[in-house]
Amino acid sequence: MKKLLMSVFAICGYFLPIYAQNGLCGFDLIQNQLRTKTDFLQSEHQTNLKIQEKVDEILQFRKLTQNLSITSDGATEIPIVVHVIYKKGDEIPNSTTNPSDAHIMAAIDRLNADYTSNPSTTIPLKFVLAKRTPNCQNTSGIIRVDASHIENYNTGGLQVPGTTSPGATEKEILALSQWSSKIYLNIWVVWKINAEAIKPGGTVTGFARLPLMGNNQFYASPYDGVILRGQELYHTTSTLSHEIGHTLGLYHTFEGNSNGCPSNTDCSNTGDLICDTDPVNNLLNAYPWPTNETFNPCSNKAFSGIQNNIMGYGSSPLTLFTNGQKDRMLAVLQAVKIGYTSSQATLIPPSSYDIVKAAVQIPGMNVYTNDYRDFGPCSVNLNHLTYSSNGFSGDGSKWYIDNTCNIGTNLSINQSHHFTVTTRDYAQRCKAWIDFNNDGSFDPKTELVLNSISTGSGIYTHSGTITKSMIENLSTVKNKKLRFRIMSDRATQPDFNPGSTLYNGQTEDFWVQFDGSLSVVFGNSSAIFSHHQLAIQWHTQSEFDNDHFLVEGSKDGKQFITLTTIKSKAENGNSNASLSYSLILNSKNGNLASSLFIVLLILISLIGTLKQRRKLALASVIAVLFIACNKQDVQNNQDNDEIKFIRITQVDKYGTKQSGKIMKIIHE
Structure with a gap:
């Protein structure tokens, strides 16, 4: 399957009022073009089935853990790099087409507010400017690139991909500056996105790619990321939040019909594939703007907030996500974008001592340089x-x-x-x-x-x-x-x-x-289950550069998942004195549930590495395992699927993880 099938454009016309008359959305146009190809349709369908499987697992797990008492309030850090591509005569930052660092950081603050502080649902993601380059140099995460030598860009901006509009091609622009899309979320800022070939005078505000898979495996396209018009990278608009929603698998709320009511006969398989977003019209030119009480002709009931969804269009501030959209984004992140959570790009570069020694043996260019197949580790x-x-x-x-x-x-x-x-x-x-x-x-x-x-x-x-x-x-x-x-x-x-x-x-x-030695020297530790509670205790004899501990659980003592995180008590992470830690996991309804652990094992394949100073909120739904039990139930389940082991893993200030001894849970 070729690169055309690896991704789908999500070209957006999510406009501020000043752009409402001239802005153009190219999403449906490009989607419809791609959907004329049978193999693309198969790939898109396969992708959505796989994502829905992950969503179902998240929902099943949430149902099992809904009465449990410990949660984590942290967020997964996603490293972002902003590439500002400026044209001739626009070299000095602080214009609408070449925004200043301050404007960019304010836009990222707005992005994070739209996700982690969303008024309708909290999405545990934090977008952080990268602190290290792919070759371990310091970076601000903002890269400014001179494109004045590309004359088509100076005069026409960036052409909408797949059209004959004036401007530089996407390939030309991305070739100027691009970091690995497997580790970084790239955001390219251009002065104009030209849609002249679609509509005279037309422009779009930005576009992004949705994840696709082929041959039963997801791909991280080299073109993965967001391209945004400079005027949109401001704290006054949620355009960036909208585009990143597309990179995390979200369709428009009006998916399936840009000019009328989308089909909603089966909410899991039609429209935007999300069941808690009511069908809605494209509201780009809606006036007056509907209130929550206004009748929605697509759902035959009141709008009730869907008109303000970030993945829709309109002149009024769009500020909301739904729980269903959150679950789909987390499922995509866990299944497709796992490299973001494995990356250390949000940490400062390591010292010279910690840099890996340069390799003597560097492979040369392949014998066959034009091979279209994907040979290599995946x-x-x-x-x-x-x-x-x-x-x-x-x-x-x-x-x-x-x-x-x-x-x-x-x-x-x-x-x-x-x-x-x-x-x-x-x-x-x-x-x-x-x-x-x-x-x-x-x-x-x-x-x-x-x-x-x-x-x-x-x-x-x-x-x-x-x-x-x-x-x-x-x-x-x-x-x-x-x-x-x-x-x-x-x-x-x-x-x-x-x-x-x-x-x-x-x-x-x-x-x-x-x-060879732990930066934390562990003392005594225990894990005791009694009276519907699991009491975990551990002691450290000394700590050096320690940041936090991961409390992990396992069925077999081999495969562990993170239950929660505990910050180090050591001042600045350093202590030569003995320190004590304790944690009690309470239960409201039942037993050390074997069915719960089966779900946990499924989720192991979904959840990536936890990074320094991060309580992985993708795992926060896995924060507690225990549904109260009686002794007979515990005894009967001991040889089946229940959690039997606890491990304490120490994480230092640089994100390095080292595990202490494994404790077998004692039942009293």
Whole structure:
């Protein structure tokens, strides 16, 4: 499936009153063009089915936990980069087409207010300007780029993709400045988005891409992100919130009919696919503006707030999301945009000591540089490292990607570690190495931790193991980030080594760190279930640069999910004195529910790595497990699906995670 099928334009005319007469929405036009292609329709349908599965899991879990007593009030941080593309004569910031840093930051404040402080539903997302570049340099997260050499841009702005409107092409503009869409949410600010070919004098305020999947796997398109007209990047409008809603999977509230009432015969499969957004007209030119009590001809009842939904159009301030829209965005984030939550891009760059040593073996350009297939690693899962990729073609024909600044995980020296890598598109050979001795070079044989060939085409999961004996016997450098390389190529091509030039595939690097000692020294700990309460206690003998603890639960002592977070009591994260922590999880209705844990295990695949200073609100619905029980019930369920283990994981000020010992729950 080609790039055309990887994403769908969400071109928006979400206008302030001054733009209401000339603004143009291109969403339906482009959607209808794409929907003339059978494979696109299949891909869009497949995507929405998968997203709905995730939504159903969230709703099921919320139903099971609705009477539980502990929640988390934090938000998932999403790193954003604002690329201001200015034209000739507009070099100095502080114009409507080249907004100042202050205007941009005010617009981001408005964006966060629209999500985390929404008057109708709180969406646990925080959009943060990136603090580190892909190569670990400091950044403000605002990049200004001179496009004066592109004459079409100077005169016409950016043409609406897929049209013959005057202006520079999207490919030309994005080539000027683009950071990995798997780790950063890119926002491009342009002086004009030209829709002249659609309507004389027409412009649009911005556009974004909706997530799509093919071959049963989601793709992070190289074009993923938001393109916005400069006049819209202000705190007085929620246009940016609208566009980001599209990147997180939301359709317009009037999806299905821009000129009348959309179909609502089955709210899960028609319209915007969300059941708590009533069908509504496109209200762009509505006057007077309807109140909550005004009759809505599309639902045959009062508007009741749908007219003010951020994903609609209109001249009145649009400020609302619904719970259904929230659930769909969280489902998309968990299933598709997992790289945002794995990234460390919202943290300041590491010190020179913590930067991964440069690689000696750098793969050369592929033998076949025009291969349209997605050979290469597509997803990686190792401890807290959860990563989704696209392969060679889907990543813009990149044969080598160095993720060592932003993506990696800490590992214990006292155990073996299993990991998986998926590939797709024909049988592939997949190999991985770790630079255990940190000499900058991979030994092709002794530092090999994965060597696997898929048995056929399509998605295949390769499994590897970093054994305890490897960690003990390969002069492993402790407490230092080490390079972790994964390579994959078509299985019919010759075998390869860490520095080989591949034929069709891709190489990606990450980091791992083997912790020789904890920055927190744990003392005694316990987890006791009694009288419908789980009491968890732990002590620390010393803490160094500690930020917070993750309290985690498990059925088997191997797979853990985060229940809640507890801040360090140490002053500035440092203490040589013993400190005590305790947590009680209360219950209102029942037992250590085995059915609840089944849902938790499902959600493990959805939830990405928690970052420093963040109480992951995607996991906040998983904050408490326990529905009160009697002794007989506990005894009967002990060998089935109930939570049996608790683990305390420490997170330092730099986002590094280290786990304490695993406690088996004692029932009294």
